[in-house]
Amino acid sequence: MADLPTPVPVRDAPHRDVLGHFASGVAVVTAAGPEGPLGFTCQSFVSLSLDPPLISFAPARTSRSWPLMRASVAFCVNVLAEEQQDLGSAFAQSGTDRFRGVQWSPGHGGAPLLEGACAWISCDLVHEYAGGDHTIVIGRVTALRADSSREPLIFHRGRYRALTHPV
Template sequence: MTGSTPSTSTAPEAVTAATMRDVLGHFVSGVVVVTAQGPDGPLGFTCQSFASLSLDPPLISFSPARTSSTWPRIREVGSFCVNILAEDHQEISNAFARSGTDKYAGKNWRPAPSGAPVLDGVSAWIDCTLWNEYDGGDHTVVVGRVTDLGADPARLPLTFYRGSYGIAPPAGTADAEEN
């Protein structure tokens, strides 16, 4: 829209947090765990708001809640790895979504070039340095510069849709081609 300015008004009362969650739940998202190697050991949290942002320079974004106690500790490290969970990683997603527990108990991982954990069996991983942060309301929009990455094409990603885990059908299947 040419010449328009952003609205500074508050959202209509019909746009409640519950309505937003319900309506936007119709968008399938992937599930990632953002990890880092902190001074006292490995850190990590589950996140659904992840996206590729730019190819030149190579950037990604994700948005941790402002209430996250883990993101500020990862921010201090300055580098992190985004682990794109595979279809059988529901338990890993749940474990890294909890606060106050040993999220790495029973989890195998290897260090990315930054030292951040790459969880075993992930669909893909993206090693990054912190590029910038932006205000995102009740979340922080984090932009990371990609420094290294890798994928296992045989591993389907874990997805989340309307409050439940699922998997993405492989390209070329009937389910993927219905639209």
């Protein structure tokens, strides 16, 4: 067995760098807000359970969108397609109209289904837990569908990437 490097104390920059080696899909979580549609980019999305069908994601505790979104109870996880890097970046910015010029249709509970995504997972809020500087959200899947003609957008080592070929 190879010798493992000596562990270093966890600090923000090295922590992000090391965990950035784990590739993830990119999702935009959306909901109907009191004054219009709301959404934010999220890489911390996972399938949690098949029976019952549950998912999880983790917005930052500093998020201004999530407190407004939670009131609607229903939300949609839009899994972005590889050509949607601009959407991933736009929904990660604060202080902007994230839906400006974005084509979408209302889904379960009015949550926006973003046009061109490769998958849509509509959910109802089940529970929230404190998770350090994030909130761990659990949602029960109410409907889902995918467009198998589209490839997912990937986030790896601080950059958007596309799948190049299956292995």
